[in-house]
Amino acid sequence: MLVVSGQPICLPCAEKRAGEAKSAGHNLEFARLIDPTICGLCKTDYGSSELPVIGGMPACSNCAKGLYERPYPGWLKLAMAGLLLLLAGSLWRGVPYFKAGRHLVLAERAMDQGDYKTASVHFDEVLKVSPTEQKVLLMGAKANLMIGNVGGAAKFMERRETYPSSDLFTEVNDLGNRAVDAYKKATEAEKLYKAHDEEGAARLLRQASNEYPQSENFAAAALNLEISVAFNHKDYDSFLRLSQALLDRYPSDPNVVGGVASALACKYAATGDPSYRKQAEEMLEKARLLALGSPEQKAHFEEYAERINYRLQSRVIIDKPEYDRRFRQEAKR
Amino acid sequence: MFFIPGFVISIATFPGVILHETAHLFFCKINKLAVFDVCYFRIGNPAGYVVHETTNNFTKAFMVGMGPFFVNSFFCVVFCSAAFMPAWELEVRDPLAYFFYWLGLSIGMHAFPSTQDLKEIWRMMPGEAKKFNPLAIISYPIVGIVFVLNLARVVWADLGYGIAIGILAPLAIFHSLV
Numbered sequence: 001m002l003v004v005s006g007q008p009i010c011l012p013c014a015e016k017r018a019g020e021a022k023s024a025g026h027n028l029e030f031a032r033l034i035d036p037t038i039c040g041l042c043k044t045d046y047g048s049s050e051l052p053v054i055g056g057m058p059a060c061s062n063c064a065k066g067l068y069e070r071p072y073p074g075w076l077k078l079a080m081a082g083l084l085l086l087l088a089g090s091l092w093r094g095v096p097y098f099k100a101g102r103h104l105v106l107a108e109r110a111m112d113q114g115d116y117k118t119a120s121v122h123f124d125e126v127l128k129v130s131p132t133e134q135k136v137l138l139m140g141a142k143a144n145l146m147i148g149n150v151g152g153a154a155k156f157m158e159r160r161e162t163y164p165s166s167d168l169f170t171e172v173n174d175l176g177n178r179a180v181d182a183y184k185k186a187t188e189a190e191k192l193y194k195a196h197d198e199e200g201a202a203r204l205l206r207q208a209s210n211e212y213p214q215s216e217n218f219a220a221a222a223l224n225l226e227i228s229v230a231f232n233h234k235d236y237d238s239f240l241r242l243s244q245a246l247l248d249r250y251p252s253d254p255n256v257v258g259g260v261a262s263a264l265a266c267k268y269a270a271t272g273d274p275s276y277r278k279q280a281e282e283m284l285e286k287a288r289l290l291a292l293g294s295p296e297q298k299a300h301f302e303e304y305a306e307r308i309n310y311r312l313q314s315r316v317i318i319d320k321p322e323y324d325r326r327f328r329q330e331a332k333r
Numbered sequence: 334m335f336f337i338p339g340f341v342i343s344i345a346t347f348p349g350v351i352l353h354e355t356a357h358l359f360f361c362k363i364n365k366l367a368v369f370d371v372c373y374f375r376i377g378n379p380a381g382y383v384v385h386e387t388t389n390n391f392t393k394a395f396m397v398g399m400g401p402f403f404v405n406s407f408f409c410v411v412f413c414s415a416a417f418m419p420a421w422e423l424e425v426r427d428p429l430a431y432f433f434y435w436l437g438l439s440i441g442m443h444a445f446p447s448t449q450d451l452k453e454i455w456r457m458m459p460g461e462a463k464k465f466n467p468l469a470i471i472s473y474p475i476v477g478i479v480f481v482l483n484l485a486r487v488v489w490a491d492l493g494y495g496i497a498i499g500i501l502a503p504l505a506i507f508h509s510l511v
Contacts, residue, residue, distance in 0.1 A: 076373065091411075
């Protein structure tokens with residue numbers, strides 16, 4: 001039963017009157033006739049007892065309890081438990097990615113500061129999760145190229161087959177091409193060195209170093225060869241200057257410090273200026289102290305210190321093969 | 334702008350619908366409001382619903398109406414957080430990460446309360462604000478924005494919201510933590 005304008009009306013009559021009203025251009029508002037003594041849910045008649053109305057509907061206490069304590073269905077509980085487990089699993093599984101992400105952020109910050117060495121260390125950690133994102137790979141490659149690690153850069157570049165063009169790609173590609181070209185020159189230099197053409201090898205290595213100045217190895221190798229050439233040409237001024245340039249790069253390398261001592265000893269032998277001798281002895285002592293940390297370094301120091309001391313005492317400049325021929329062959333016998 | 338029928342979107346993103354209705358039910362239960370009917374998911378419009386007792390208590394109405402918005406948003410951010418690093422930042426070819434992204438975005442897409450839920454809050458808000466109810470005052474901009482976004486569903490505002498909180502929020506959280 002329904003009610004309209006305070007009058008009860010059955011459903012068929014209500015539908016008829018609603019249709020008539022609609023044709024006349026107005027709406028009638030019907031409401032359900034509610035008996036407050038009959039539960040709207042279980043339809044139980046409670047006689048003269050009026051039931052509390054919940055949401056416009058009389059409800060007995062049994063049904064009301066169901067309305068307020070509607071249970072979650074079993075499948076939903078299972079799904080929610082599954083969802084939470086999935087969530088925990090996904091977060092646990094994401095730990096390596098979070099770590100990689102952290103390294104990525106730190107690498108980007110280091111790149112912004114121009115600290116490519118630190119950046120490359122962080123990018124190596126990012127590489128562990130096999131990323132394929134172009135910017136990440138290009139930045140990782142750039143960081144490695146900027147510290148002269150072409151092999152490290154290749155590991156990043158190999159992660160993708162194609163790279164859509166971008167400013168970063170152009171930059172990394174140019175840098176990579178220069179590095180590859182420099183490596184080709186270095187390989188040629190090695191061949192010349194093996195053929196005892198030290199001058200040619202030094203020239204090619206210097207070109208390689210100029211082309212790819214980010215490579216510490218090329219610069220150091222070029223300097224070492226130039227030092228050797230200067231010694232062979234008895235150009236002791238260049239020998240000293242180049243040795244000091246190498247020392248600027250590797251101030252705590254005992255061999256490099258020993259090299260400066262050797263150059264100073266040559267200058268003393270050639271000029272007789274005692275200030276060179278004093279400086280050579282100071283550098284030799286510095287090299288000795290630096291070599292104490294490693295047995296190999298110590299043995300190496302003892303070998304060249306003997307020759308430098310001979311040079312300082314005799315003012316005779318001879319190379320290692322000649323020294324060995326004169327003094328060490330005897331000792332071996 | 335391309336048109337995809339609503340039921341297709343609902344099917345594709347059904348976890349979000351179920352979580353939305355579950356959140357409605359949860360907030361009805363904790364606010365002691367009678368629940369007459371619940372549909373967690375169906376192929377139709379609406380894709381899910383909870384028929385519950387109305388209330389004149391603004392806090393309860395707010396919690397029931399806006400609760401799913403916060404719950405779905407939270408789960409969207411958490412699931413996407415687990416997936417955004419491999420799927421978005423690193424582009425790791427990991428199917429599970431893409432699954433989590435789908436789950437997170439599905440949940441985020443259904444964060445918006447229905448117009449009916451908002452109307453209840455909207456109806457009570459001016460009166461409550463006049464009584465200096467802090468929640469009503471704070472709710473004004475939130476409900477206003479959500480109301481507009483809800484209307485903008487026709488231009489994929491719900492997907493936009495899911496993507497925004499599923500990508501930007503984890504990104505912002507991550508960068509602020511490192």
